[in-house]
Amino acid sequence: MPTTRVCRTSSRSGRTARLAAVPALLTLFTLTACSGGDKASDLTAPRNHLLSEDRGATGGDDQLTGGVNAYLWRGALDTLSFMPIASADAVGGFLLTDWYTPPAAHGERFKITAYILDRRLRSDALRVSVFRQVYQDGVWTDTPPAANMASDITTKILARARELRADNGNRDN
Template identity: 75%
Template sequence: MTPRSQPTGSLPSVFRFAPFAALLLLGACGGSRDPSSLAAPRNHLMGVDRSATGGDDQLQGGVNAYLWRGALDTLSFMPFASADAVGGVILTDWYQPPASTDERFKIAAYILDRRLRSDALRVSVFRQVRQGGEWVDTAPANNTVSDITTRILSRARQLRADNGHSDN
């Protein structure tokens, strides 16, 4: 797979977890950025308008607004390559953890449904390592996708609860 190709879901199954654990910890820290200060510009740039919500938890176009916002919040430490609120697709650009000069990550998140359910979210993680001056595709740790998916779902549920809805 080349860095620009679409995800195929055929990633090998055995990988290291430590580098990605550091990536998740860095994302959880968030540095000195105030997430609330990022909400309006990010929403404006991606075409998300608060008036576009249909019902309690759906964006116009059929994706769950809490899953969408949860994915944006969870992945906000990475640069976004594109985000389509109507189609429910978030693609990050390559992210290189500050502590590592020889690996980088890219994530694709797909919101597939209007309901806040685990099967309404699909996450693909891509990892490359530098070998001989070239970036080579390699797979992330086995639990990387499930860890990111869990974080997105947790954030979406938190947003829903904060908005006065019970989690059924």
């Protein structure tokens, strides 16, 4: 029995020694991380050339320097606001809704993706995709939407964007 007792004692002292070493190791790692400041700042300095470009959704400039048309972006948000938004990126001009079931349509749901492709307020600067699923035999099945659904939504987004631009005095910024 004394050997068991000795093992327990040595186990406790080993655990205590390890616990005492933790603060010392943390201090050592902290001091190591703080030294050599120039090398650390060189490693973390951004080197992406896109950071110097304006990628905001401002105005409807005719120059293609990046970003998207703010009127198209706001028009898409306003037009699709009745659906839950799953993802939105104003810089990239991407808007994705979550599945939406219209109140009058049971067993049918829709998802819409809108891409704003340009800084100019033009009809070809907008691409809309509509996805439709029907609930059949306990499973949601992909089904093509009505042929004119994407073009109707595109028309509504463009009309709203033009209305916003007119409210702004037909200015592009």
